[in-house]
Amino acid sequence: MPELVFFSGTMDCGKSTLALQIAHNRDARGLQGVIFTRDDRAGTGKLSSRLGLVTEAVEAPEGMDVYAYLVDQLSQGGKADYVIVDEAQFLAPAQIDQLARIVDDLGLDVYAFGITTDFRTKLFPGSQRLIELADRIEQLQVEALCWCGARATHNARTVGGHMVVEGEQVVVGDVNTAAEVVGYEVLCRRHHRRRMTSASSRAASLSPDVLPVTPA
Numbered sequence: 001m002p003e004l005v006f007f008s009g010t011m012d013c014g015k016s017t018l019a020l021q022i023a024h025n026r027d028a029r030g031l032q033g034v035i036f037t038r039d040d041r042a043g044t045g046k047l048s049s050r051l052g053l054v055t056e057a058v059e060a061p062e063g064m065d066v067y068a069y070l071v072d073q074l075s076q077g078g079k080a081d082y083v084i085v086d087e088a089q090f091l092a093p094a095q096i097d098q099l100a101r102i103v104d105d106l107g108l109d110v111y112a113f114g115i116t117t118d119f120r121t122k123l124f125p126g127s128q129r130l131i132e133l134a135d136r137i138e139q140l141q142v143e144a145l146c147w148c149g150a151r152a153t154h155n156a157r158t159v160g161g162h163m164v165v166e167g168e169q170v171v172v173g174d175v176n177t178a179a180e181v182v183g184y185e186v187l188c189r190r191h192h193r194r195r196m197t198s199a200s201s202r203a204a205s206l207s208p209d210v211l212p213v214t215p216a
């Protein structure tokens with residue numbers, strides 16, 4: 001049975017890498033995929049992994065009917081054996097419904113990859129719809145880690161090096177970015193709640209209040 005599978009995790013846990021591996025393994029067996037993405041850091045119409053691999057993809061902007069795109073491709077003699085969607089959190093709920101229709105009406109597997117929650121710990125609308133509709137939700141095996149060593153479960157946004165909890169839901173960016181720009185860091189829930197990033201934890205451990213007092 002074809003499936004709609006949602007591979008979810010924090011930023012930087014290997015989602016795009018897995019998407020590329022799934023495409024590679026199927027391509028190696030002569031299966032042809034259609035790869036959609038939206039607002040990848042590497043630019044329009046790209047699916048990129050931090051491991052350095054990148055492939056061409058179909059940009060799926062707001063308002064694009066991804067089901068109609070597939071039907072159009074197939075009716076023009078194009079081939080599609082499966083569908084991959086990266087940065088699926090950015091898709092509108094209606095587009096996730098179209099992905100479910102690709103599975104049910106066209107009989108294709110759809111593998112969607114995305115983060116579930118934003119920097120405020122709120123679900124992205126696209127991810128919420130995936131959780132509602134997916135046949136399966138898979139967590140990635142390689143866990144991203146918080147600076148404390150615990151499994152990272154949440155995404156923090158930093159502006160000028162400081163963690164923020166207000167702002168636009170969508171700001172394309174990366175982890176390990178320069179302090180002066182918008183950046184992201186993955187944290188465990190405890191440190192997300194306490195708004196403690198690696199930088200602020202380092203600063204706290206160096207503050208005079210916690211430095212050991214050496215007798216004069």
Ligand SMILES: Nc1ncnc2c1ncn2[C@@H]1O[C@H](COP(=O)(O)OP(=O)(O)O)[C@@H](O)[C@H]1O
Nearest residue numbers: 010011012013014015016017018049050051142
């Ligand atoms: N230099 C490196 N050496 C080994 N693995 C790396 C390196 N840089 C990144 N990675 C791996 O790539 C992962 C990020 O992969 P990526 O597919 O870009 O993540 P996502 O799409 O989930 O944001 C990291 O969690 C790490 O496992």
Ligand SMILES: Cc1cn([C@H]2C[C@H](O)[C@@H](COP(=O)(O)O)O2)c(=O)[nH]c1=O
Nearest residue numbers: 011012115118119155169170171172173
């Ligand atoms: C938490 C959060 C992230 N984003 C953006 C930042 C990146 O461009 C993508 C996630 O990409 P990745 O391949 O999973 O690292 O999402 C955002 O716009 N808003 C957020 O709250």
